[in-house]
Amino acid sequence: MNLKKRFNLFLVLFVFAILIPTIIILIVSFRDYSLKNATNKAHIVANIVKDGLTTHMENHIMDKRELFLSKIKRIDGVKELKILRSENVEKQFGKSIESFQKIDSLEKEVLKTGEKKSKIIETKDKVFLKVAIPYVASAYDIPNCLKCHNAKEGEVLGAISMEFDITDVRENSLVTIGKIAFLIFIIFVIGLLFINFYTKKYVGFFVNLKGIIQKAYEGDYSGRLETFKDKELSEISKGLNALFEKIERSLSSITKSVNYFINFKAKSSDPLLSVQELVYELASIYKFKNIIEKDKNKFQIYNRIIELLHNKYEIYDFIFYEIDKKSGIRKIIYNNLNEEICCSANEEINLCRAFRTQNRVISDKYLHICEASKSEKFYLCLPLKITDDYSIVLSFVTSAKNEHNRVKEIVDNLKNYLNVSKTAIETQILLEELKDLSLKDRMTGAYNRRYLDIFVKESIPKALRSGTPYSILMLDIDHFKMVNDKYGHDAGDKTIKELVNNISANIRESDVIVRFGGEEFLVLLYDCNKEDAKKVAQKIKDNFNSKKIDVGKAEIRKTVSVGISEFPKDTKQFWQAIKFADIALYRAKEEGRNKIVIYNLQMFKMTEDY
Structure with a gap:
């Protein structure tokens, strides 16, 4: 009714x-x-x-x-x-x-x-x-x-x-009462007709208003009230129409503005509820952004992304990769699977289709769309380019089609969080690079003396507690001054770079190269005794001696002298161990250069408090 x-x-x-x-x-x-x-x-x-x-x-x-x-x-x-x-x-x-x-x-x-x-x-x-x-x-x-x-x-x-x-x-009473009742009834009927006539426009107004409100409740704010001849109703209609129009425009404007910043598909078809969802999601993204901006390093941010996938989206089966284009290495940050779907891309990063194309890769249309993947399960790989050299890739792997479809619906929203993470991760990478630059020699890429101070402060106490030895190689290019004098400083710089490249090629990732002086380098060999250190030094010396160095006007060959000490076997004072390696190097120079000398107390008379 x-x-x-x-x-x-x-x-x-x-x-x-x-x-x-x-x-x-x-x-x-x-x-x-x-x-x-x-x-x-x-x-x-x-x-x-x-x-x-x-x-x-x-x-x-x-x-x-x-x-x-x-x-x-x-x-x-x-x-x-x-x-x-x-x-x-x-x-x-x-x-x-x-x-x-x-x-x-x-x-x-x-x-x-x-x-x-x-x-x-x-x-x-x-x-x-x-x-x-x-x-x-x-x-x-x-x-x-x-x-x-x-x-x-x-x-x-x-x-x-x-x-x-x-x-x-x-x-007579009944007749009189009947007449009175009839008269009253006639009066009431006339009054009813009068009221109905007078209130007809108001009833029509409220019927129209009810329809507009019902449509608005269902999410349609396009409805407008009819125009009424009555002045008061006309003013109310105009006011309400202006209000509904303002609401409709505002909701549309807010939705467009928010969608400009984030890619979000609201669950509700009601514009008002959609805006509510959008604002809530925007606030959630902003909160996430504020948190990761205060994290200490990129790995903390990576953990935030992993927690986000677990807590917000309830996704657990995925692999989180970090790809370093410069080094050509793809590193696994997180893997909750019992397998890895594309191992070959760890060594050859361009085999990763998501990284190479910087587009998401979805397997439901063509299972082996990525040549590196050998998995028979559904997978979706979502890349994010951080810098020219760094990217991250999230690979979601599912066995069930419905779960795969759920992930597909989520990734657009997830991309909003990844996009705000990009700047924070990039900042952390730049900070690491700046820190790296402040601790490395710009010309050779070897660490500098400042890094050595930090290394001694942080790593040596751990080595002492664990009983882990460090062998110290002190290297110096023989007759290096002659190269600068005869061929110029550019030739000298090239010679130094060749030595560093040669050292890097013959040591492990856990070992450290430090430019100790002009052409003097310190190599810290982790968990290595003197005998093994001598073998490493021999490789470095032989390879460097055989290397022809193009200095422009000519090709030259240079030799290198090496002094070796072992910490904490020779001394529990690390700086003293470095000095012992320096003394051994000095002895190699005295004995004619192009030699490897191992520090020995019987050979050198030293004081314990040197």
Whole structure:
């Protein structure tokens, strides 16, 4: 039922709710009034009869009594008239004709109590009113009753009982009440029509407004109110239309603005709920951004991304790769799988299709779309280029098609978090590179003396606790000054670079090269004794000696001298161990250069507190 019908029904029910009680009240009131009026008239007639009989008695014309009573009985509406005597009066004057008639309970009660009584007697067709009025003896009345009657003051001498037919009163009451009710009904109907006519425009307005609000509730804010002739309704309609239009434009503008920053597909089709989801997601991304910007290094940020996948998206089966284009190495940051789907790309990074194309790779259309992948499962690889040299790739692997589809729906939203992570990761990489530059020799790429200070402070205490030895090689190019003097500093720089390249090619990743002086280098060999260190030094020396160095004007060969010490075997003071390697190098120079000399206390007389 629409609003208009409900409103009309309400008005009808309202009218009847007022009309029916009003008619009932009128019926009851009018009936009471009619009966009361009839009762009063009956009492008047009864009193007239009483006074008439008294007059007949005083004037000694009681023989005229029956004539008087017969005339009273002929009065319209009088059905019955009885003159009743009390027992005392009957003893004094004898019984009257009425004494032989049956006396009802009302008459008995009046004779007994001396009080006026009346009652309504209703049948299906007739209505009667019975009234009984007592004669009470009193010396103070006119005439004095006690002169003629042997009675006491206040004693009941008799009563007049009359019965009136008041059927016409009831019928007249009902007709009158019907007329009044009909008149009231006509008035209410006219009022109802007037109200309906006057409120029709308002009902139409609210019906229209309800439809607009219902559409808005369902997510459609395009609805507009109709134009009304009424000035007030027209102003309200214009105001509400302007409000809905503003809401629609604002929601659309907010959605477009937020989508400019993030790629997000809301679950709800309602623009208002969509905006709510967008704002919530934007706030979540902003919070994530604030957190990762305060992380210490890129690995903490990587862990944040992993936690995000676990906690927000409930994804656990994936591999997180970091790819260094410069070194050609792909490193696994996280792997929750029992397998790796593309091992070959760890060594040859360009085999990774996601990295090479910088586009997501999805296997559901073509299983082996990536040549490096040998997996029979569904996979989706999502790349993110951090810098020209660094990228990360997330590989999601699933066995079930529905889970694979769920991941596909998530990655667009996940990309928002990865995009804000990009700047933070790039910053950390740049900071690492800056730190690396401050700790490395710019020309050779070897670490500098500053790094050596940090290394001694952080790594040496650990080596002492674990009992891990370090062999120290001190290398120096023989007759290096001659190269600078004869061929120039560029040739000298090239010679130094060749030596560093040669050292790097013959040591492990765990070993460290430090440029200790101009052409003097320190090599720290992790977990290595002197004997093994000598073998490494021999490789370096032989390879460098055999290397032809193109210095522009000519090709030259150079030799290198090496001194070796072992920490903590030779001394528990690391700096002293470096000095011992330097002394061994000095001895190699003294013995003719191009030699490897191992530090030995018997060979060199040194003080323990050097």
